[in-house]
Every structure is written in structure tokens, then in C-alpha cells.
Amino acid sequence: MSQKKILADLHTHLNEKKVKPREWWAGVRNRKLSVVAITEHPQYDPLDAYLQLKATKPKWILLIPGIEVRTNAGDLLVYGEDERIYDVREFLKKDIAVEKALKKVKELKLTASFAHPYGYKHDSVCEVIGEKKAKALIKKYKLGTEYYNGMLGSASYLVFGGKAVKRFYSLVAFVERNKLSKVLHVSKGGAKAKTRLDKMAVNAVGRIQKPILFSKNAYFITVGSDAHYPKALGSGVIELKKMPKNTGEFLSMLKNKKTLWAGPNIYSKNPVDKIGRKEILGGLGYLTKKSIARKSKKGLKRKIGRKIGLGERIKTIKRITKRVKLRKIRTKLPRMRKKLFRK
Numbered sequence: 001m002s003q004k005k006i007l008a009d010l011h012t013h014l015n016e017k018k019v020k021p022r023e024w025w026a027g028v029r030n031r032k033l034s035v036v037a038i039t040e041h042p043q044y045d046p047l048d049a050y051l052q053l054k055a056t057k058p059k060w061i062l063l064i065p066g067i068e069v070r071t072n073a074g075d076l077l078v079y080g081e082d083e084r085i086y087d088v089r090e091f092l093k094k095d096i097a098v099e100k101a102l103k104k105v106k107e108l109k110l111t112a113s114f115a116h117p118y119g120y121k122h123d124s125v126c127e128v129i130g131e132k133k134a135k136a137l138i139k140k141y142k143l144g145t146e147y148y149n150g151m152l153g154s155a156s157y158l159v160f161g162g163k164a165v166k167r168f169y170s171l172v173a174f175v176e177r178n179k180l181s182k183v184l185h186v187s188k189g190g191a192k193a194k195t196r197l198d199k200m201a202v203n204a205v206g207r208i209q210k211p212i213l214f215s216k217n218a219y220f221i222t223v224g225s226d227a228h229y230p231k232a233l234g235s236g237v238i239e240l241k242k243m244p245k246n247t248g249e250f251l252s253m254l255k256n257k258k259t260l261w262a263g264p265n266i267y268s269k270n271p272v273d274k275i276g277r278k279e280i281l282g283g284l285g286y287l288t289k290k291s292i293a294r295k296s297k298k299g300l301k302r303k304i305g306r307k308i309g310l311g312e313r314i315k316t317i318k319r320i321t322k323r324v325k326l327r328k329i330r331t332k333l334p335r336m337r338k339k340l341f342r343k
């Protein structure tokens with residue numbers, strides 16, 4: 001008889017995409033999560049997100065109050081034992097100086113972990129301030145890092161297509177086995193990559209591999225789906241040795257590494273999300289960036305070829321796909337990929 005797995009997802013959103021709490025909890029139950037943290041961004045009312053979920057929470061699931069603080073050194077996931085975490089004004093300011101936020105974390109004995117350390121250039125600690133400074137902050141404030149981000153895993157589906165799951169697992173297992181020895185050299189691979197698809201694959205591999213390797217500098221690790229939609233909840237999980245009694249016990253288990261598996265949700269039938277229209281948009285925005293600008297039509301090139309923000313890119317992609325139904329997108333995707341990655 002197989003024992004119930006105690007799975008936790010430590011990076012999720014609710015208000016940003018106006019998800020209904022009922023649907024959110026259905027997503028949590030679907031992936032059989034036991035612990036889940038709500039880490040809404042400051043601009044989407046994190047307290048409201050927490051209270052909405054708390055009011056509709058199933059009894060047996062532990063809900064952890066959190067915020068994804070936007071610091072000037074990238075996104076920082078902060079967790080607390082109760083909702084007093086939302087009273088900390090420093091966490092609600094946009095682009096707050098990272099040390100200001102971290103001093104508060106230390107003062108209030110909260111738990112903090114750098115989200116997706118190698119995500120976007122503007123929101124990920126190693127990209128914004130570099131690895132050396134990131135390591136110094138981790139040491140000074142005893143921080144964790146996000147070992148695996150489910151959104152990146154799902155985004156890689158776009159690159160690897162149907163083979164995503166297989167390759168993905170072997171990749172994570174491989175990196176894990178060779179953590180301290182020689183591993184895939186992303187930069188070398190990048191230089192050798194001949195096709196656009198190769199380059200994109202190397203890039204995606206790097207975004208998954210680098211945080212795993214970087215986590216050896218952290219005091220503890222966190223894992224989260226970074227879900228913006230219910231379906232994506234639980235795509236990245238950390239497995240606990242036992243069910244914690246309360247948030248305090250959970251946070252100390254996390255810090256004392258009382259964990260088993262960390263990474264994609266290997267216990268789910270669909271560990272990497274099947275992609276829908278919204279996820280396609282998110283994923284394309286995340287992975288393609290300049291590739292879209294380079295290979296698309298003239299008008300679009302003019303619009304997004306310049307250095308512009310993510311919001312604008314997503315909006316443009318939304319405009320392109322607005323009238324195309326999901327089924328059509330699915331059939332068009334292989335062609336789109338071919339177009340984008342043609343030599």
C-alpha cells in the first residue's frame with residue numbers, strides 16, 4: 001500500500017489573474033497538495049488573496065501566508081507564521097532596497113527565499129545583482145533559494161514538445177547526480193548550438209539547471225509552481241517527511257531540510273502542464289523574448305523589436321492570438337515553432 005505523499009507548493013498567485021478561490025482550491029486538491037503558500041505580489045493585494053483563500057480553505061490543507069516581494073535585486077519570497085506578515089510596509093513597496101526588506105525578515109524572524117534566481121533579467125537575483133552579491137546576501141541573512149520553478153518547467157514544454165516530461169526528468173536527475181562534479185556546460189553548449197531550437201533548448205536547460213546548482217549556496221531550498229492559473233498549481237513541489245502540525249512547524253522543517261523530493265511533481269499524472277492558450281502566452285513570453293521579435297512579421301518586429309517590457313510583449317502576443325481559438329493554436333504550434341527556430 002503506498003503511503004500518502006506530503007507535497008508542498010511554495011509559490012502561487014491568485015489575484016494577479018483574478019482566479020476564484022473555489023477554483024484555486026480545486027487545483028490544489030487535484031494535485032493532492034497538503035501544504036500550499038500564497039505568495040501574491042504587493043501590487044495585487046497579498047492580504048486580500050490570503051484572506052480569500054483562508055475563508056474557503058479545506059480543513060486538512062495547511063495554507064502558508066506569504067508575499068513575493070519585488071526588491072531592487074529581484075523577487076524575494078517571504079513567508080510568515082501568520083497574517084501579520086502583511087502589515088510590514090516595506091514588503092508592499094515596489095522595488096524596495098533588498099537589504100531593507102531582508103533586515104525586516106531578520107528582525108521579525110521570517111523565512112525568505114530568492115524566487116527563480118535565473119528567471120527574467122529584471123526580477124531574478126542572479127541576473128540583477130550577479131551571483132557573487134547574491135551569495136553574500138544569502139550568507140548574511142541565512143536565506144533560501146527557489147530550487148525549481150514550475151512555470152519554467154511548463155514553459156520548457158514549448159521547446160521540448162511532447163517529449164518534455166521524459167527529458168525533463170532525466171535532466172533533473174542528471175543535474176542532481178552530478179551536482180558537485182562536472183555537469184552539462186551550458187555556455188559551451190550554447191556556443192555549439194547550431195539551430196535556433198538548440199539555442200532555445202540550451203537556454204531553457206540553463207534556466208532549470210542553474211538554480212539547482214546555485215542552491216548549494218543556500219541555507220535551505222524552496223520549490224513552487226509559480227502558478228497564475230489553478231491548473232498549474234502543484235507543478236513544482238517539495239515533498240515533506242511528515243505532515244506539519246502548523247505553519248511554524250512547517251517552516252522549521254523547511255529550514256532543517258526535513259524534506260524528500262524537490263522538483264517537478266513526479267507524483268502527478270500531468271507533471272508538466274498540458275498547455276492552454278493562457279499558458280502558451282505566458283510560456284512564449286518567457287522563453288522566446290527576442291526570438292519572436294526577430295522572426296515575426298515586419299509590423300510586429302517594429303513594435304516589439306525594441307527593448308520593451310514583458311507586459312508589452314505579452315500584450316502583443318495576446319493581440320496576435322486574440323481571435324485564434326485554443327484548438328487552432330494547438331495545431332498551429334508546431335508550425336509556429338518551425339518558423340521561429342528555422343536556421
Ligand SMILES: [Fe+2]
Nearest residue numbers: 011068115226
Ligand atoms: Fe511568482
